[in-house]
Amino acid sequence: MKRWLIRAGLAIGALAVLWPTKAEAKARRPSLTLYSQERLWGYGYSKEMTKRILAVQSYIAEYSALYGVDPALVSAVIKCESGFRPDVVSSAGAVGLMQLMPNTKKGWANELGIDGESTNPAFNIRLGTHGRSRLLKRWNGNVARALASYNWGIGNVIKFPDGPYPKETQNYIQCVTSNQKRFEKAMV
Numbered sequence: 001m002k003r004w005l006i007r008a009g010l011a012i013g014a015l016a017v018l019w020p021t022k023a024e025a026k027a028r029r030p031s032l033t034l035y036s037q038e039r040l041w042g043y044g045y046s047k048e049m050t051k052r053i054l055a056v057q058s059y060i061a062e063y064s065a066l067y068g069v070d071p072a073l074v075s076a077v078i079k080c081e082s083g084f085r086p087d088v089v090s091s092a093g094a095v096g097l098m099q100l101m102p103n104t105k106k107g108w109a110n111e112l113g114i115d116g117e118s119t120n121p122a123f124n125i126r127l128g129t130h131g132r133s134r135l136l137k138r139w140n141g142n143v144a145r146a147l148a149s150y151n152w153g154i155g156n157v158i159k160f161p162d163g164p165y166p167k168e169t170q171n172y173i174q175c176v177t178s179n180q181k182r183f184e185k186a187m188v
Helices: 002-018 022-028 037-042 047-067 071-082 101-112 120-139 145-151 154-159 166-186
Strands: none
Touching: 002 037, 037 047, 037 166, 047 071, 047 120, 071 120, 101 120, 120 145, 145 154, 145 166
């Protein structure tokens, strides 16, 4: 009996290590508030855009922290890709906030062992942030090359890492980097 109690005590101690208390879990969790309505308005985002940004900021904060990507960069990509509209479908077939192509979505979802709809904000932001993280690692943190890889195709950027990038890709990089600066300033 004494031996079982000792084993049970060890098991309970091990569980305590695996499952932190609520206070410990809260301390480890990133702040899920990135922006305030007033700060977004102050940096030129419309009331409608602000509403859409605030609706998904917790997902941006969570997955940016999980994958080590600047939340202002993720926010800027979403702004340029979809205007924070989760149901947008491009003429090329890209879907959702971060405009995931079906094959890209399938590959990244398989890598993560998850499944979902590209129009689901949490799923879309998770996959899109994971993908941007991979591209940033591939290019040693070079944001312009990572953005060009997603927009123009990684094969093209491997062949022409320093460009010249097509005008559409140049405009995309400009859109994302300028919005990234605005989002950095709008953070609370």
